[in-house]
Amino acid sequence: MLTVPMDAAKVxxxxxxxxxxxxxxxxYVDAHTSVGVERTTLRALGVxxxxxxxxxxxxxxxxxxxxxxLLDRGIATFIGRSLLAGAADAQDAAERLAFGPALDDPSQxxxxxxxxxxxxxxxxxxxxxxxxxxDTRERTKARLQAGPxxxxxxxVATGNIFDDALQAKAAAFxxxxxxxxxxxxxxxxLDYVPHGATTEGxxxxxxxxxxxxxxxxxxxxxxxxxxxxxxxxxxxxxxxMSEIAWxxxxxxxxxxxxxxxxxxxxxxxxxxxxxxxxxxARRIIARSKIIINTGEDNYLTTADAVEKAHTVLASQFxxxxxxxxxxxxxxxxxxxxxxxxxxxxxxxxxxxxxxxxLIRQVFPDHPIKWMPPTKFKTxxxxxxxxxxxxxxxxxxxxxxxIELLGMFSEAIxxxxxxxxxxxxxxxxxxxxxxxxxxxxxxxxxxxxxxxxAVDVLNQAHELLAQVASEGMWKAIERGAFADVKxxxxxxxxxxxxxxxHANYINPWMTALEGGS
Amino acid sequence: xxxASSSDAQASAPLRAYGDRRNDGxxxxxxxxxxxxxxRAKEAARQFAELHGLSEVLITTMEPCADGLTYFVAYGHxxxxxxxxxxxxxxxxxxxxxxDAIEALVxxxxxxxxxVVGACTGSDAHTVGIDAILNYKGFAGDKGLExxxxxxxxxxxxxxxxxxxxxxxxxxxxxxxxVSQIITQRNCHKENARALIDLASAHGLRDRVVMLLGGPRIxxxxxxxxxxxxxxxxxxxxxxVASFIATTVCAR
Numbered sequence: 001m002l003t004v005p006m007d008a009a010k011v012x013x014x015x016x017x018x019x020x021x022x023x024x025x026x027x028y029v030d031a032h033t034s035v036g037v038e039r040t041t042l043r044a045l046g047v048x049x050x051x052x053x054x055x056x057x058x059x060x061x062x063x064x065x066x067x068x069x070l071l072d073r074g075i076a077t078f079i080g081r082s083l084l085a086g087a088a089d090a091q092d093a094a095e096r097l098a099f100g101p102a103l104d105d106p107s108q109x110x111x112x113x114x115x116x117x118x119x120x121x122x123x124x125x126x127x128x129x130x131x132x133x134x135d136t137r138e139r140t141k142a143r144l145q146a147g148p149x150x151x152x153x154x155x156v157a158t159g160n161i162f163d164d165a166l167q168a169k170a171a172a173f174x175x176x177x178x179x180x181x182x183x184x185x186x187x188x189x190l191d192y193v194p195h196g197a198t199t200e201g202x203x204x205x206x207x208x209x210x211x212x213x214x215x216x217x218x219x220x221x222x223x224x225x226x227x228x229x230x231x232x233x234x235x236x237x238x239x240x241m242s243e244i245a246w247x248x249x250x251x252x253x254x255x256x257x258x259x260x261x262x263x264x265x266x267x268x269x270x271x272x273x274x275x276x277x278x279x280x281a282r283r284i285i286a287r288s289k290i291i292i293n294t295g296e297d298n299y300l301t302t303a304d305a306v307e308k309a310h311t312v313l314a315s316q317f318x319x320x321x322x323x324x325x326x327x328x329x330x331x332x333x334x335x336x337x338x339x340x341x342x343x344x345x346x347x348x349x350x351x352x353x354x355x356x357x358l359i360r361q362v363f364p365d366h367p368i369k370w371m372p373p374t375k376f377k378t379x380x381x382x383x384x385x386x387x388x389x390x391x392x393x394x395x396x397x398x399x400x401x402i403e404l405l406g407m408f409s410e411a412i413x414x415x416x417x418x419x420x421x422x423x424x425x426x427x428x429x430x431x432x433x434x435x436x437x438x439x440x441x442x443x444x445x446x447x448x449x450x451x452x453a454v455d456v457l458n459q460a461h462e463l464l465a466q467v468a469s470e471g472m473w474k475a476i477e478r479g480a481f482a483d484v485k486x487x488x489x490x491x492x493x494x495x496x497x498x499x500x501h502a503n504y505i506n507p508w509m510t511a512l513e514g515g516s
Numbered sequence: 517x518x519x520a521s522s523s524d525a526q527a528s529a530p531l532r533a534y535g536d537r538r539n540d541g542x543x544x545x546x547x548x549x550x551x552x553x554x555x556r557a558k559e560a561a562r563q564f565a566e567l568h569g570l571s572e573v574l575i576t577t578m579e580p581c582a583d584g585l586t587y588f589v590a591y592g593h594x595x596x597x598x599x600x601x602x603x604x605x606x607x608x609x610x611x612x613x614x615x616d617a618i619e620a621l622v623x624x625x626x627x628x629x630x631x632v633v634g635a636c637t638g639s640d641a642h643t644v645g646i647d648a649i650l651n652y653k654g655f656a657g658d659k660g661l662e663x664x665x666x667x668x669x670x671x672x673x674x675x676x677x678x679x680x681x682x683x684x685x686x687x688x689x690x691x692x693x694x695v696s697q698i699i700t701q702r703n704c705h706k707e708n709a710r711a712l713i714d715l716a717s718a719h720g721l722r723d724r725v726v727m728l729l730g731g732p733r734i735x736x737x738x739x740x741x742x743x744x745x746x747x748x749x750x751x752x753x754x755x756x757v758a759s760f761i762a763t764t765v766c767a768r
Binding site for chain 1: 546547548579580581582583585587644647653656657673675704732750751766
């Protein structure tokens with residue numbers, strides 16, 4: 001059986017260091033809310049729709065109360081008061097509040113406890129919607145069964161949700177277990193979720209609730225047809241991270257790309273905003289038993305995969321700690337990593353094997369997501385296909401849980417139907433031909449692979465100790481992750497952050513936190 | 517990048533594809549047709565390949581890759597030939613210099629650092645190209661512009677709007693603006709690049725600043741058409757760009 005040396009005490013210490021970092025950040029999160037979290041609350045209470053300009057009602061309302069300096073009470077306060085004042089339902093309440101001539105004055109009339117009480121049945125209904133979607137998913141999964149690990153994950157990215165639906169079915173036909181719809185470029189920077197089905201998008205397809213419904217239906221049909229459960233994936237990231245988590249939960253998505261720090265590092269989203277939003281998103285995700293996919297693979301596209309491998313492991317401990325803080329169980333924390341070492345380096349395959357096996361051992365119960373080479377891909381599709389085959393060999397040997405398949409046309413264009421077919425065909429071959437390899441071989445305890453695993457864990461431990469002593473905010477400021485530096489008050493979305501008032505309420509989030 | 521130098525043209529014989537023997541014209545194609553696999557489908561694929569100029573076509577693979585779609589691999593002899601002597605393409609004319617030569621050239625001719633400002637513009641979030649050229653680490657052992665004494669390199673990162681880029685270039689008194697466009701759909705990279713040139717002209721910068729465009733879908737010809745001084749495509753190394761910048765700025 002393939003194992004690399006792993007100092008269990010050191011791993012335990014890494015976990016406790018990461019937990020202390022997450023706890024420190026959580027004291028800030030608990031005291032704050034954001035426009036994104038408040039919009040999510042409105043959606044959960046049943047507010048939908050957009051005006052004739054496409055501006056969602058949840059944005060119009062939240063922006064109005066934010067501009068008036070009242071959002072620190074929590075938007076639920078006003079919905080609750082409006083219901084007490086005679087609004088028929090949350091939608092009616094939201095329209096009155098967004099378009100009524102005067103702002104509601106929370107210093108008059110019913111207080112927070114009464115408002116909370118008025119929201120009781122809507123809160124319960126919101127939780128039920130998540131639970132029902134989850135139960136339907138779990139039943140279908142139990143009936144149809146997923147394919148064997150590593151689950152073969154492919155992407156579709158046409159820009160048109162109806163084309164995506166066709167491509168998703170084609171992918172299922174060719175053997176895919178997971179279909180992800182790549183999001184339109186830069187959607188993460190939109191501070192609203194577009195409304196309705198969309199047929200135009202650059203670099204991908206907009207994540208909207210209606211698009212989720214359309215693509216879910218396509219993969220449901222494919223699941224039945226092939227009698228194999230097909231997972232549906234999208235992105236809970238960017239400025240609408242928590243709203244999209246809600247949409248994914250009720251539209252029965254199986255996985256969401258969701259990372260505690262990705263937005264900060266790679267989309268220049270304000271760190272405060274990001275930590276507040278990821279917590280709310282993960283509370284929803286925890287309830288709905290969606291599997292998160294974290295984004296540590298991205299670190300290696302900006303930083304060097306040999307020198308900075310330990311930052312991936314350190315970040316995984318942190319992502320795990322943040323996810324657990326939000327109630328996500330280990331079986332749903334899909335930590336990410338990647339095969340991104342320069343292939344011209346001699347024995348780079350051994351280094352990849354060491355890292356993949358180390359991560360498998362450190363996180364034995366987690367659905368680890370293994371990402372393919374991208375950085376050193378060129379337009380030579382034939383060479384690229386071989387590169388991906390080596391990646392697949394590490395994936396099966398080290399028992400990765402989820403494998404995003406490499407495409408030989410990486411660095412050229414979005415995958416075409418043929419590219420995806422050949423990628424799946426070759427993954428099927430490698431996974432089958434080497435199925436039990438990892439159970440049969442062992443490595444030299446004093447060799448290169450073993451030493452590499454030891455080094456990476458040691459360095460990750462050092463980094464975590466440093467982050468724990470300086471705090472997360474400082475660590476991000478000095479570029480501890482992915483060689484990217486971000487200041488606490490810089491980046492996008494900071495003005496959407498508010499300190500909670502003493503009378504802040506968010507009964508729905510409170511219910512999620514209570515697990516009731 | 518691939519450079520078609522004029523010396524290639526000395527072979528006056530038309531070029532044909534080379535497989536096993538000279539001038540046999542052997543090529544392979546792979547494609548998908550919207551038909552289920554069958555004898556008729558195979559014949560359709562053979563005829564499809566023939567229409568592309570292949571003779572003695574062999575369909576070596578026919579497999580269903582989705583409902584109603586079939587994936588084919590074909591081999592055949594291409595009858596086509598091209599005459600390299602009749603080809604005229606613009607190419608980046610400067611020589612690739614060694615690191616020492618670049619440092620010496622800039623020190624002697626200019627006596628100061630060349631200021632280079634680079635960014636991925638528009639909605640493009642993919643910095644892999646600009647990072648490879650500008651950042652110290654470079655790509656595949658070829659170190660980036662930051663590693664040269666001759667350059668002062670600023671990497672503005674991703675999703676930079678054209679007006680932000682021009683503003684920074686003015687503030688830094690840039691000699692060179694380097695734009696990377698990786699992700700593109702329906703030619704949005706071209707429109708965005710052209711708009712940058714217009715903006716630079718409107719600010720009176722265009723004649724004072726060397727403007728370069730890079731990305732997997734960019735070539736020198738396209739960059740010139742869009743109004744840039746040079747274009748760098750797939751496979752460009754930092755030292756290619758460094759050589760061009762040093763030579764061009766010093767010659768001005």
